[in-house]
Amino acid sequence: MTESLIASIATLQDMIQDARIVAGFTGAGISTKSGIPDFRSPDSPWMRNKPIPFELFLQSPKARREAWRRKFTMDDHYRGARPSAGHIGFASLVASGRMPAIITQNIDGLHQEAGLKEDQVIELHGNGTYARCLSCGRRHELDWVRYQFERNGDPPECIACGGILKSATISFGQAMPEEPMRQAQKLTAACDLFLVAGSSLVVFPAAAFPAFAKENGARLVIVNREPTPLDASADLVIHAEIGEVFSKFVP
CATH class of the missing domain: 3.40.50.1220 (TPP-binding domain)
Structure with a gap:
């Protein structure tokens, strides 16, 4: 020093x-x-797995599937971070x-x-360690979301109201909390x-x-x-x- x-x-x-x-x-x-990794670092894995814009996430089931695939890819990349x-x-x-x-x-x-x-x-x-329903706000744990996603090929719906689940982060185009x-x-x-x-x-x-x-x-x-x-x-x-x-x- x-x-x-x-x-x-x-x-x-x-x-x-x-x-x-x-x-x-x-x-x-x-x-x-x-x-x-920092989002802006050269060759950052975030750049290969960019978050899906919020409006597209809402409108397209295909985009939601891709958003969750990218989310779990990034989770695997820094699993074990302390x-x-x-x-x-x-x-x-x-x-x-x-x-x-x-x-x-x-x-x-x-x-x-x-x-x-x-x-x-x-x-x-927001926080990327869990998910929330965009309709009722109920929290869902990621292990359960991932299990359902990998078993069925589609992200699950909210267990309380059937709404769309999303990582509890703020996406591009989404209002700040x-x-x-x-x-x-x-x-x-x-x-x-x-x-x-x-x-x-x-x-x-x-x-x-x-x-x-x-x-x-x-x-x-x-x-x-x-x-x-x-x-x-x-x-x-x-x-x-x-x-x-x-x-x-x-x-």
Whole structure:
């Protein structure tokens, strides 16, 4: 670890210590060390198994079959993924009481696996570890959905109302979830330190939250391997491996 990185981490520790409320914000970069590929990485398996647009999913049984095939292909690709040092570091910050919750763009559920409760993770893009009925909202476990899909060649219908089942993620063209967006807005408005880790900050509307926090008077910290559009306005930028930085916050 270089002297400049050591100094930057020390500065971050001081900023967190001085903060009243810290809002955490995570993107795909926090999960790459867990074995989950970034959507935009070269030759990413996500590019070979792109999510089906929401309207097409609704309109076409063939598209729904293909969407589930791609979903299970990707599940197999990162089966066995476990929380990274970054996830564990963020869980420690939440446990310290300074960070009420984490706003995340990720759908992998690894923040919960790192020890956080459901109400401590604000999932802007949903969660890919289970399915929901688009009509009644009933949750269905993926093992059951996959068993039915592979046995019958078609995805099953909701066991409660017969509606269409979909991975509980937000697809392209689907409306952002109202309650997580409201929770993220509330936390962003209340914080005096907004801490970004592993996000390119180019996907909207999620990427608007750190900018809003800064405009609202909060200090902004960005930890990411690559530059982001908000680096110039941030109070501290650390271009380093996320786990290397946040492992320092684990007791």
